[in-house]
Amino acid sequence: MGRLPVDVRASLRLFAFYLANGTIDADLLDGFDYRPGLFQFGSSLEQVFAIYGNVLEVGPDGKVLNEGEAQYRAAQWIRGYCDPGYRVEPPFQAWETELHGP
Structure with missing residues (x-):
């Protein structure tokens, strides 16, 4: 696979949009303006994206299968x-919070 499938890229874009707007899972986070604390230090924001990416499932056709679940776990x-x-x-399992990369 050379590039992420379009569906995955769209899912990531929407996740970033909702996160930046303070509207990730509005039911769970109602009344919590998480943005000042979350965006102040990169490591907390990095963890949010790691959880989202680790939980996100993609089918063989490149379609995202559980966008809501991935957003909810990040929320x-x-x-x-x-x-x-x-x-x-x-509770989170180790694979959900694992940070990948160099």
Whole structure:
């Protein structure tokens, strides 16, 4: 595979749009303006994208299969980051939060 399929690129673009607008999973994050804390340091934003990318599933035809689930898991991490009283259910597995790359 040379490039990410169009569906995956569109999913990533929409995720970045919702994240920047403060509208990732509005039900879970209602009332939480996570942007100041999340965007202040790169490592927290990096973790959000890692979770989204790790959870995102792509079918053999290049179509995204679980965009909502990937956004929700990223939103859960954001909520936990901004609200120490929030408990992620189910807890993250190591593969979901793993950072890949050099």
